[in-house]
Amino acid sequence: MEALLVSTGVVALAEIGDKTQLLAFILAARFKKPVPIILGILAATLVNHGLAGALGAWITASVSPGVLRWVLGLSFLGMAVWTLIPDKIEDEESQVAQHLGVFGATLVTFFLAEMGDKTQIATVALAAHYATPLLVVLGTTLGMLIADVPAVFVGDKLAARIPMKLVHSIAAVIFVLLGIATLLGAGSGFGF
Template identity: 85%
Template structure:
């Protein structure tokens, strides 16, 4: 259960102000059709984070516990630093809608926007850290929805009232705590 709760919380916080949340704002403003946008976000996140979770599980099975501990610890610390850097959205990511409709545009743009994004990398790291990658994927997907669904309905009004620096700081602290705990052997009981 810890893997579900931690991955949900970390990703929900890290996603606030992230480029995919900005993409949700933009798609909602452009199309004004929340249901296909939300379904597109859900499908894209499940696919993207499912692949990330599988990669994390593969890494766990492939690497020795000592090497894995160092890679994971340093990855979490890197995620802490990366979380403090604000994202920008590329206008080209929203031009796909002419071919695929609202759901398809959301699915494609969210999937591509998440490739190599901090929440995808965090999903890989947490899936490698926790024994049940499916709970991690469920948690990271839930975290994405917690951050992005309100963006679809409330849009820019919400974004202007959220203290982004504070939220990113809290997410960075959570990633740093995971990194330090991993490096100091907190996962030793799990074989890391």
């Protein structure tokens, strides 16, 4: 249950102000059809984070526990720094696949925007850390929806009121704590 809760919280915080949340704002403003946008976000996130969770599980099975502890600990610390760097949405990402309809455009653009994004990398690291990829993928997907669904419904009005620097700082602190705990051997019950 810890894997689900931590994954949900970390990704929900990290996603605020992320380029995929900005993409949700843009798609909502462009198409004004929240249900297919939300379904596209859900489908893209499940596929993207499912692949990331599988990679995390493979890493857990393939890398020695000592090396894995250091890689994960340093990865979490790197995620803390990356979380403090604001994202910008690329115009091309919001233009891709418009001929596929609202759901298709959302699915394709969200999937592509998440490739190599901090929440995808966090999913890999969390799945490797907790060795429960299904719970992590469910948690990270829920975290994405917690951050992105309100963006679809209220758009820029909400974004202007959220203290982005504070939210990113909180997410960074959580990643730092995860990194330190991992480096100090937390999770040793999981084979670390």
